[in-house]
Structures are given as C-alpha cells and as structure tokens.
Amino acid sequence: MRWPSLAILCALGAGVCSLTLGCSSSCGACEDNESATLALSCSPTDLTAAKFSGPCRNAGSFVEGRAQGTVNVAATSPGTCTVTLVFATGFTFATDVTFSEAPNEGCSGCLPILKPSPSVVTVNNPSSTCVADAGQTTEGGGGASPSDASGN
Numbered sequence: 078m079r080w081p082s083l084a085i086l087c088a089l090g091a092g093v094c095s096l097t098l099g100c101s102s103s104c105g106a107c108e109d110n111e112s113a114t115l116a117l118s119c120s121p122t123d124l125t126a127a128k129f130s131g132p133c134r135n136a137g138s139f140v141e142g143r144a145q146g147t148v149n150v151a152a153t154s155p156g157t158c159t160v161t162l163v164f165a166t167g168f169t170f171a172t173d174v175t176f177s178e179a180p181n182e183g184c185s186g187c188l189p190i191l192k193p194s195p196s197v198v199t200v201n202n203p204s205s206t207c208v209a210d211a212g213q214t215t216e217g218g219g220g221a222s223p224s225d226a227s228g229n
Contacts, residue, residue, distance in 0.1 A: 107187035112136045113150040113174045115160065115198045119207035120146035123165035131158030132176060152176035152191050164206040172198050 117124070127135055127148050136149035150160055155178050161171040175194050181187035 107183035108181050108190050110151060110191040111193060111196065113160075113176075113193035113196055113198065115148040115150065115162065115170075115172070115200055117146055117148070117200050117206075118202050119204065121208050122202060122206045123208050124148070124162055124206070125165050126161075126163040128161040128163070129158060130160075132156040133158035133160060133174065150174055150193070152193070155191060162200065162202075164202060166203070166205045168203055168206055170200050170202060174198070 129135065129150065132152045132154045133150050134153060136151035148160070148162065150158075152158065152174075155176055157173055157175040159171055159173050161169065163169050176191045177194065178189040179192045181190050
C-alpha cells in the first residue's frame with residue numbers, strides 16, 4: 078500500500094492531505110483567524126493603554142503611547158471580550174467583540190477559524206486625543222484633524 082508516501086508527497090505539495098479523500102493540488106492554504114479593527118478618528122493619537130478582557134489580545138497594532146489609526150484585536154478562543162481604550166486626555170472608550178468559530182474555507186482538514194463580530198468598530202475619539210506628528214497633519218484614521226474640527 079502506498080498511502081503513507083502519497084500522504085507525505087501531498088502534504089509537501091498542497092499543504093493538506095486526507096487519506097480518505099486523497100490529495101488535491103487545487104487546494105489553497107488554510108485561512109488564519111480574523112481580527113477585529115477598532116478604527117480611531119485620527120492618527121496618531123495620545124492612546125496610552127489598550128486593555129483586553131476574556132479571550133482577546135492585542136494583534137500587534139498598538140504600541141503604548143502611540144496608535145496609528147487602528148487597534149487590531151485577536152482572540153485565542155471563542156467568546157466575548159471587552160476592549161477598553163484609554164487616552165491621555167482622559168477619554169475612555171469600551172466595546173464588546175464576540176469571536177465565534179467558523180468553517181475554514183481553505184482546504185479539507187483545516188481547523189475552524191475565529192471570526193469577530195463586529196469586525197470593524199468606529200471609536201469616534203474626540204479631536205483632543207489627536208496628536209500632531211512632526212510636520213504632518215493628524216488626519217489618517219478617517220476623521221478630522223483638530224484644526225478641521227474647529228472650522229479653521
């Protein structure tokens with residue numbers, strides 16, 4: 078029987094192989110978990126902390142003291158978490174994001190992925206949280222800079 082060598086050959090060539098289904102060269106890679114995006118109204122901001130409860134964690138977009146338009150939130154398991162953003166001005170924003178398992182559309186044999194709901198949250202942080210960046214405007218996260226908000 079040649080199944081083991083066929084399985085190794087298929088695993089190397091296509092990424093996934095099932096002994097019962099055989100190998101498919103048209104199969105793509107397994108999908109990764111999705112993250113939620115918290116869209117800030119300007120960039121950069123004076124965001125000082127991003128706190129995560131439940132199964133959520135920072136997906137690498139937030140560096141303490143500076144946020145560049147978004148904060149991405151990932152999960153380690155299904156569930157609901159609260160994300161709290163704290164700005165130097167005292168403005169605080171909190172929202173819930175629920176991550177659910179969904180079928181992986183990659184190949185047969187892929188594990189389910191986690192998908193957020195909602196996938197995009199608009200923060201609407203006030204212009205007082207926007208920080209001028211050496212010679213650049215504070216526009217970038219989809220909102221107005223402080224001078225635009227005042228009508229100047």
